[in-house]
Amino acid sequence: MMKQLLLVDDDANIRTLLRYFMSKEGYQLHEAKDGLDAVKLMTETPIDLAVIDVMMPRMDGLDLCEHIRQNYDIPIIMLTAKDQLLDKEQGYLRGTDDYVTKPFEPEELVFRVKALFRRYNRTSNDIIRMNRIVIDRRNIEVSDGQSILFLPMKEFELLSQLAQYPGRLFSRDELIHLVWGADYEGDERTVDVHIKRLRQRFAEYADDFTIQTVRGIGYKVEVKER
Incomplete structure (x- = not known):
């Protein structure tokens, strides 16, 4: 999937310049001219950085x-015309991951974006994203960017297993083994019941992902292109 970047800057020239360089790298750039516009945009559009x-x-x-x-759990790079240590300290205290001082070379910013994505990919194995839906396996939480969605444990484990490998088909037997354990002696139709409940819970997020049935075999998650 194409990575979705958010650029927040009141300088239209910088937005135009970075739109060109980021599109060359295969990123989709979303733009806002101030913080309030950015807050609204992020409620409507999944952002990766x-x-x-x-x-x-x-x-x-x-x-x-x-x-x-x-x-949100995304990387942040801050741009500033100032190069004072105190200003950088304030940025890091507020949660930024990196800092770039104006004027800067667009290529340098591209390098830093790529580096942050590599770092997050290595350290975020417990985070699974399906557009607005974020699964935090470490804290056993599912959120939509605005609120926590509470799931029973088996539903959480089942959704996590499917979401970890989008597009991969899992048989019912595989899901029983992975979620309920090898010593489970119940009916495999329990998978169907839990899938039905998950579909009901996430019906309003059908634009983000769907759980598809492959008749006679099992289930898979398909994440929508955004």
């Missing part, structure tokens, strides 16, 4: 960084 200018009207980059860190 944010690049944020510090000095902006209405809601500055530091406050936006803090908001993102409290509500």
Whole structure:
């Protein structure tokens, strides 16, 4: 899937420049001119990484960084015209992962974006994303970016197993073994019951992912292109 980047900067020239360079790298760039616009955009569009200018009207980059860190698990790069240690300290305290000082070379920002994605891919094995839906296996939580969605344990384990390998078909026997254990002696139709409940719970997120049935075999998760 194409990575979705958010650029928040009140300078239209910088937005135009980075739109060109990021599209060359295969990224989809979403743009906002200030923090409030960015907050609204993130409620409507799944974002994989944010690049944020510090000095902006209405809601500055530091406050936006803090908001993102409290509500989303994505990498953040801050842009600033200042190169003072105190300013960088404030950025890191609010939750930024990296800092780039203006003026900068667009290629450098591209390198930093790639490096952050590699770092997050290595450290976020317990995080599974299906557009708006985020599964946190370590804390046993599912969220939609706005609130926590509470699932019974077996439903959580079943969804996690399917979501970890989008597009892969699992037989009922495999899912019984992986979720209920090799010594489970019940009816394999319990998988069907749990799948039905998951579909009901996540019916409003059909634009993000679906659980598909392959008749006579089993189930798979398909994540929608956004």
